[in-house]
Amino acid sequence: MQTRPVSDCVHCHICRRECAFLSKYEIDIGDTEKLRELAFHCFLCGKCTEVCPLHIDGRQVVLDLRAERVDSGEKAQIIKDYKGLVREKKDYVYRNWKHASEGCVFFPGCNFPSMYPKTTAAISRMLAEHGIGTVYECCGKPIAELGLVEEEKQIIERIKSRLYDNKITEIVTGCPNCRAFFGDRLGVKVTGIFSKFTELGIGSRVDGDFLFYLPCPDRVEKKWIEEIRPFINGRIDFIEGVECCGLGGSAIKYESDIAESFADKLKDRCAAQPGGNCNPDSGNRSIVTYCASCTGRFKRSGFGEIDHILTKVSGTNEAPDTAKSYINRVLTRFK
Numbered sequence: 421m422q423t424r425p426v427s428d429c430v431h432c433h434i435c436r437r438e439c440a441f442l443s444k445y446e447i448d449i450g451d452t453e454k455l456r457e458l459a460f461h462c463f464l465c466g467k468c469t470e471v472c473p474l475h476i477d478g479r480q481v482v483l484d485l486r487a488e489r490v491d492s493g494e495k496a497q498i499i500k501d502y503k504g505l506v507r508e509k510k511d512y513v514y515r516n517w518k519h520a521s522e523g524c525v526f527f528p529g530c531n532f533p534s535m536y537p538k539t540t541a542a543i544s545r546m547l548a549e550h551g552i553g554t555v556y557e558c559c560g561k562p563i564a565e566l567g568l569v570e571e572e573k574q575i576i577e578r579i580k581s582r583l584y585d586n587k588i589t590e591i592v593t594g595c596p597n598c599r600a601f602f603g604d605r606l607g608v609k610v611t612g613i614f615s616k617f618t619e620l621g622i623g624s625r626v627d628g629d630f631l632f633y634l635p636c637p638d639r640v641e642k643k644w645i646e647e648i649r650p651f652i653n654g655r656i657d658f659i660e661g662v663e664c665c666g667l668g669g670s671a672i673k674y675e676s677d678i679a680e681s682f683a684d685k686l687k688d689r690c691a692a693q694p695g696g697n698c699n700p701d702s703g704n705r706s707i708v709t710y711c712a713s714c715t716g717r718f719k720r721s722g723f724g725e726i727d728h729i730l731t732k733v734s735g736t737n738e739a740p741d742t743a744k745s746y747i748n749r750v751l752t753r754f755k
């Protein structure tokens with residue numbers, strides 16, 4: 421869809437009404453000066469983009485404002501403000517390409533192995549039987565979202581060069597954020613894990629009705645959920661009206677209260693669904709998603725009743741390991 425420039429904003433306040441961050445500061449996406457100051461308070465969830473009647477891409481507006489601030493003298497300060505994240509992900513510290521296979525590789529990303537080490541290992545074993553190795557790498561999205569455009573380019577070039585050196589022509593992503601971020605910029609085929617399972621005839625069908633919380637990269641188009649449908653023996657419904665899990669855009673640094681509030685919102689929305697129940701053990705519908713960042717974040721915010729559907733399809737039924745997530749990530753370096 422053709423988007424329009426932010427200068428076309430008519431201040432109808434629709435984006436503000438749908439967004440906890442804009443509403444807290446009583447601004448619209450078109451309030452450029454104030455939004456520039458607050459650019460790092462935005463969760464980059466894309467809700468404003470989705471609802472704007474003039475098709476102004478609010479998420480991109482904020483990303484551009486972040487890049488503008490980096491470019492106009494604030495880079496050192498921004499790197500300092502996010503030093504832990506930048507140190508780890510700018511040139512991914514826990515990278516491991518030892519098990520790369522020619523042709524096709526599994527790319528679980530950095531967060532899925534942190535939260536789901538057993539499931540990552542199980543999927544790696546399943547794919548290894550089909551000659552597909554696993555590489556541990558960060559896609560670069562967290563760095564790109566800080567407006568660090570040069571570093572983002574370097575990450576993509578490094579990954580492309582590794583793909584070339586290893587003669588890799590297809591990567592299978594376990595994380596919807598990696599998949600969305602890569603798009604077609606790597607010059608190789610990017611496949612979702614559920615499509616690859618279907619192609620190889622692996623993975624279990626899961627019985628039951630499910631309430632899906634859609635990760636932000638798939639919330640509007642709902643196309644990747646279609647790749648999951650063949651694995652569900654039951655009904656699929658969607659939970660609407662929760663902008664983010666709280667991790668998006670690294671905004672939690674400044675907006676921890678809003679980030680925490682998303683879990684309560686999710687709980688309320690689940691309960692409001694017909695037949696909805698926030699405790700899958702006592703209800704008839706499980707609450708699931710397909711983003712490890714979301715399950716981990718919601719669990720940390722006190723709503724642990726949301727599972728990753730991949731743990732069910734791969735048969736591990738693993739809960740997100742929020743207590744040891746960092747250690748799990750470190751260990752991928754040595755696999």
Ligand code: SF4
Binds near residue numbers: 434435474
């Ligand atoms: S919804 Fe669109 S037009 Fe309305 S205030 Fe927001 S950005 Fe402006």
Ligand code: SF4
Binds near residue numbers: 442482663
């Ligand atoms: S991207 Fe999300 S958090 Fe940021 S302004 Fe838009 S709706 Fe609000």
